[in-house]
Amino acid sequence: MHTLEIRDLHVALTESPDKPIVKGFSLTIKTGEVHAIMGPNGTGKSTLSKAIAGHPDYAITSGDVLIDGKSILEMEPDERARAGLFLAFQYPSEIPGVSIANFLRAAVQARLAEGEELDATGYYKKLYSKMDLLKIDRKFTSRSVNEGFSGGEKKRCEILQMAMLEPTFALMDETDSGLDIDALKIVAEGVSAMRGDKLGVMLITHYQRLLDHIVPDFVHVMYDGRIVKSGDKSLAFELEAKGYDWVKNELVTA
Amino acid sequence: MADTDTLPPADDTAVNPVGGIDQAVGNFQYDVNYEFDAGTGLTEDTVRYISSVKKEAPWILEFRLKALQTFLDKPMPTHWATKDLENIDFSKIRYYLSQGQKPKRTWDEVPDDIKQTFERLGIPEQERKFLAGVEAQFDSEAAYSNIKDIVAKQGVIFCNSTEALREHPEIFKKFFGKVIPTGDNKFSALNSAVFSGGSFIYVPPGVKVAQPLQAYFRINAENFGQFERTLIIADEGSEVVYMEGCTAPKFSTSTLHSAVVELVALKGAKIQYITVQNWANNVFNLVTKRGVAHEDAEIKWIDCNIGSRLTMKYPGVVLKGKRARGEVISIALANDGQHQDTGAKMIHAADDTTSVIVAKSISVGQGRSTYRGQVHIPKHLKGCKNNTECDALLINTNSRTDTYPAITVRGDTHAVQHEASVSKVSEEQIFYMQQRGLTEAQAMSLAVNGFVNDLVRQFPMEYSVELKRLIDLEMEGSVG
Ligand SMILES: Nc1ncnc2c1ncn2[C@@H]1O[C@H](COP(=O)(O)OP(=O)(O)OP(=O)(O)O)[C@@H](O)[C@H]1O
Ligand SMILES: [Mg+2]
Numbered sequence: 066m067h068t069l070e071i072r073d074l075h076v077a078l079t080e081s082p083d084k085p086i087v088k089g090f091s092l093t094i095k096t097g098e099v100h101a102i103m104g105p106n107g108t109g110k111s112t113l114s115k116a117i118a119g120h121p122d123y124a125i126t127s128g129d130v131l132i133d134g135k136s137i138l139e140m141e142p143d144e145r146a147r148a149g150l151f152l153a154f155q156y157p158s159e160i161p162g163v164s165i166a167n168f169l170r171a172a173v174q175a176r177l178a179e180g181e182e183l184d185a186t187g188y189y190k191k192l193y194s195k196m197d198l199l200k201i202d203r204k205f206t207s208r209s210v211n212e213g214f215s216g217g218e219k220k221r222c223e224i225l226q227m228a229m230l231e232p233t234f235a236l237m238d239e240t241d242s243g244l245d246i247d248a249l250k251i252v253a254e255g256v257s258a259m260r261g262d263k264l265g266v267m268l269i270t271h272y273q274r275l276l277d278h279i280v281p282d283f284v285h286v287m288y289d290g291r292i293v294k295s296g297d298k299s300l301a302f303e304l305e306a307k308g309y310d311w312v313k314n315e316l317v318t319a
Numbered sequence: 320m321a322d323t324d325t326l327p328p329a330d331d332t333a334v335n336p337v338g339g340i341d342q343a344v345g346n347f348q349y350d351v352n353y354e355f356d357a358g359t360g361l362t363e364d365t366v367r368y369i370s371s372v373k374k375e376a377p378w379i380l381e382f383r384l385k386a387l388q389t390f391l392d393k394p395m396p397t398h399w400a401t402k403d404l405e406n407i408d409f410s411k412i413r414y415y416l417s418q419g420q421k422p423k424r425t426w427d428e429v430p431d432d433i434k435q436t437f438e439r440l441g442i443p444e445q446e447r448k449f450l451a452g453v454e455a456q457f458d459s460e461a462a463y464s465n466i467k468d469i470v471a472k473q474g475v476i477f478c479n480s481t482e483a484l485r486e487h488p489e490i491f492k493k494f495f496g497k498v499i500p501t502g503d504n505k506f507s508a509l510n511s512a513v514f515s516g517g518s519f520i521y522v523p524p525g526v527k528v529a530q531p532l533q534a535y536f537r538i539n540a541e542n543f544g545q546f547e548r549t550l551i552i553a554d555e556g557s558e559v560v561y562m563e564g565c566t567a568p569k570f571s572t573s574t575l576h577s578a579v580v581e582l583v584a585l586k587g588a589k590i591q592y593i594t595v596q597n598w599a600n601n602v603f604n605l606v607t608k609r610g611v612a613h614e615d616a617e618i619k620w621i622d623c624n625i626g627s628r629l630t631m632k633y634p635g636v637v638l639k640g641k642r643a644r645g646e647v648i649s650i651a652l653a654n655d656g657q658h659q660d661t662g663a664k665m666i667h668a669a670d671d672t673t674s675v676i677v678a679k680s681i682s683v684g685q686g687r688s689t690y691r692g693q694v695h696i697p698k699h700l701k702g703c704k705n706n707t708e709c710d711a712l713l714i715n716t717n718s719r720t721d722t723y724p725a726i727t728v729r730g731d732t733h734a735v736q737h738e739a740s741v742s743k744v745s746e747e748q749i750f751y752m753q754q755r756g757l758t759e760a761q762a763m764s765l766a767v768n769g770f771v772n773d774l775v776r777q778f779p780m781e782y783s784v785e786l787k788r789l790i791d792l793e794m795e796g797s798v799g
Pocket of ligand 1: 078086104105106107108109110111112113122155
């Protein structure tokens with residue numbers, strides 16, 4: 066078992082470190098667990114996930130992030146990735162001219178020991194089987210990463226990458242947004258297939274419906290930069306019924 | 320769309336066969352005893368010395384001396400080009416260094432000190448693997464020159480300019496200096512005065528040379544100027560692919576490389592000229608390249624410029640015969656401390672001629688790229704086409720890129736298209752790739768490779784692999 070521990074994390078923009086966005090976020094995720102994070106727009110969910118992944122725009126002003134008790138904050142983004150951290154972006158970047166096949170291949174190669182050569186046949190076999198699972202047309206392998214992709218295609222491509230790179234911890238930032246009903250099911254099935262005691266997931270979403278397909282072990286409500294309420298999946302239903310004002314009011318009265 | 324990516328490339332893990340162009344591999348020097356040395360600085364005596372050791376005919380000496388005068392008379396083109404040119408000290412350069420004027424036909428005969436250089440650069444190995452002939456120039460003269468029997472039997476001539484002047488004077492003289500006159504620019508004049516080495520190729524009518532011919536230009540000496548002169552004549556209906564690679568060790572003082580390359584594609588002939596050069600950071604690389612395409616002929620320049628302190632190079636095609644076709648594909652990578660001033664020239668001189676220019680430049684850090692294009696279609700012609708595409712990629716905010724396209728089109732039956740774009744590799748893209756486990760250098764390299772990918776696909780396999788690796792190395796060096 067592995068753990069990802071987010072300890073009293075404070076995050077601000079690198080350029081204005083005195084204006085915190087994430088304000089004391091704490092959460093421990095173990096492999097085998099799925100934690101859903103819900104919270105209103107602008108509350109800092111994406112900021113949190115990008116800061117954990119090491120995005121240079123964000124400064125961690127206090128707190129710590131540890132994998133198996135070891136802080137990852139001194140590590141470069143790529144080292145964190147190779148240490149098992151995966152971020153499925155809310156807004157994935159386009160990489161013109163770089164095919165999905167070559168991109169993923171480089172990413173897989175980057176995880177091999179120095180001097181170790183990638184087994185090309187095995188790689189393509191795996192790539193195709195994951196694509197079949199996610200019902201992605203094989204033609205996509207020769208398309209440039211995310212370039213000209215529809216919103217839903219981009220999200221599916223994120224999941225494909227996750228499936229290929231087999232992270233220990235996945236931070237999934239609104240992977241469901243932009244997906245049609247069928248695609249949502251396919252993606253959810255894909256994630257569920259990866260679920261197991263080798264993977265811990267932080268699932269950021271606005272909608273209960275994703276949680277019908279990927280049933281979370283825990284649901285946390287994030288508000289104003291930190292977790293204000295935690296529970297099991299029933300919390301998601303409650304939230305959907307009552308809205309965030311309910312949480313806000315509880316906070317005020319508390 | 321090509322589906323090539325969906326298949327595992329067959330030769331994918333093969334050892335790179337053109338590793339010699341790698342500057343890291345190329346950064347070494349052996350002590351060589353030069354038997355022939357024109358000394359330092361440039362005077363009439365220098366020119367006379369070069370001509371005499373080559374035992375040249377009087378007309379060549381005369382040609383050289385006239386060129387020297389033209390060179391001295393012409394001002395530096397700093398009114399449009401960079402002032403950095405003023406930093407070339409012509410009096411400190413050595414204009415001719417060699418161990419002899421006759422290249423060897425087998426590697427065994429090549430003197431050890433020179434042979435080990437080319438072995439280290441992997442040239443003999445490449446020759447065995449995929450080339451129809453090789454000429455390996457070491458400073459001023461070819462140390463080795465050979466053409467496979469099967470190609471020679473077809474009547475193909477492949478030798479260096481020194482030899483060509485001696486053994487094929489009639490054909491050499493007929494075309495030499497006709498495509499690029501001495502006075503074309505200051506550096507073509509310089510080359511015309513002190514030229515040595517370079518390739519001479521003649522392909523007889525209808526002969527299609529199956530494998531590429533390759534020349535490798537190696538600068539070994541410090542403060543040296545290399546002035547090779549290449550002349551390629553493809554007779555009617557023939558086809559040839561020529562590739563050149565260049566390296567030099569890193570010296571603290573500047574080195575000058577100033578070549579002149581003339582191509583003649585007679586009726587229906589095809590010439591493809593591929594350059595992948597990777598000069599050290601102290602090299603001034605000022606090269607004039609032009610071809611004349613006769614009726615239904617085709618000339619294609621593929622020009623990849625990596626390294627050097629300053630490169631100024633604008634390969635051109637004069638479309639002299641009806642339906643002639645000219646193409647320039649240019650890739651320039653300007654890293655910190657480098658200025659790539661590159662582009663293309665297309666001179667339409669007959670009806671229904673077509674020219675295509677695709678120029679891609681990449682500027683990294685303080686690197687600077689300049690594109691200069693010239694397309695000329697005069698009024699009396701009909702049905703000419705030009706397509707110019709000019710794309711710049713910037714990696715980090717200090718990079719600089721300038722574009723000077725000059726398209727003069729007169730007459731109304733022509734189709735001219737010009738597209739230009741500037742894009743940036745954003746921090747967001749780099750982060751995205753890093754998040755997938757790639758280092759910053761790998762991410763940048765992938766972005767650059769993606770940018771040039773559509774062009775590189777057209778290259779011979781060996782060269783696309785090499786270019787990719789050179790880009791990797793450049794990016795490796797550019798992150799602190
Ligand atoms: N790079 C940035 N520059 C300026 N402001 C930023 C930046 N990143 C985040 N912010 C601000 O920080 C706050 C939190 O943004 P964040 O994207 O983390 O919210 P979120 O919870 O993911 O919202 P959503 O549900 O809409 O995705 C917002 O007010 C946002 O405008
Ligand atoms: Mg968000």
